[in-house]
Amino acid sequence: MDADSKRWRVGLVGYGEVGRIVAEDLRAQGVAVAAYDVKLDDARGHAMRGHAAEHGVVLAASHAALAAGSDLVISAVTASQAVTVARAIAPALRAGTFVLDLNSASPGAKIDAARTVDAAGGRYVEGAVMTSVPPYRIKVPTILGGPHAAALAPALAALGFAGCKAGSDRLGVASASKMCRSVMIKGLEAMVIESFTTARHYGVEDAVIASLHETFPGIDWEKQAAYFFQRVIEHGRRRAEEMREVAQTVREAGLEPWSAAGTAERQAWVADAADAGWFGVRGTPGFARSADWRTEADRILAHLKPKD
Structure with a gap:
């Protein structure tokens, strides 16, 4: 065959x-x-x-x-x-x-x-x-x-x-492997966006990244953060749907999916922001393509600041 x-x-x-x-x-x-x-x-x-x-x-x-x-x-x-x-x-x-x-x-x-x-x-x-x-x-x-x-x-x-x-x-065994991995990977994406954007607001991003590098020296946090921001901005809607399935997988195991459910909400929130034009016009060269995650974090913060 x-x-x-x-x-x-x-x-x-x-x-x-x-x-x-x-x-x-x-x-x-x-x-x-x-x-x-x-x-x-x-x-x-x-x-x-x-x-x-x-x-x-x-x-x-x-x-x-x-x-x-x-x-x-x-x-x-x-x-x-x-x-x-x-x-x-x-x-x-x-x-x-x-x-x-x-x-x-x-x-x-x-x-x-x-x-x-x-x-x-x-x-x-x-x-x-x-x-x-x-x-x-x-x-x-x-x-x-x-x-x-x-x-x-x-x-x-x-x-x-x-x-x-x-x-x-x-x-179900193969999909369980995928779903359990996604608790970590998609969760890390959401955590990096939340942590780094907040750190950017307070001006402590360099200190946070230095500390992370000391704890996890094998990860290039600058490069990884840029990749995470790009992927979630471009594909957050799809990721949010996946994480809702992940949450269901966790429920099927008898656990309350606090982490998976929160990740789904953050991914969907970024997708909503992208649809609203926070990161530029989808499909244009400048859309979620910065090698520096700070560009996208600043776009988020600019929309969250109260208007005078």
Whole structure:
């Protein structure tokens, strides 16, 4: 099966940052790729249509049309839509079609999505993406999970997904690994933005960074802070949705998700600020692109100061 995978028709549900990266890397190998995104139906679809035309990606008219014509469906949408997408594609899946769910959803949501896909004759595989996609592209380290993971892994390797490794055949284990990691990583993003912006207000940022460097000498806090500010400003909405799924994962373990829930609120707050234009016009060269996090912190503080 893996030897024939490059002749597969791959369908992407979600044509955002991750979907476009996957499309580019697959099309570079000559793999047939189609995509569908609900944003194609409004003004936000213009850039997607341009990208598809440039890379030879066929745009489907609906979830059903995409599923009906695909040997492998890859779902890469916002976390809250993982189950919704599974329900939308399931009726049109052909028997045996693989569905790779890369969404950052809770174990409970993944199990729900799997139940829907498998009942329709598809083969659901959860994928827990364990780090940021852009640096690795389709080689990003990803844990595959569920009873069909071992069958899909060789085919994905043949398609260039070198970081995909089959993990537990029990659904939810891979996503739990992702969710627990996100408590730390997305939480650190939120804490850095909150701590560094507050430090900037009081003029103590140099002292704070010096102390952090002494405690954690392996981290370049200036560079890391700039990266965190950029990523949250650009993708805070998606991160907030993921953290709400993380919070649900914590609840499913019996704990109250104080840290995860607070992180979701901070990520959403930054996303609201970005939508309100605090950081410039989205898509322009100056938007969340400063190598110095202080630029973005000062923009936040400028909007928080009371008006005379």
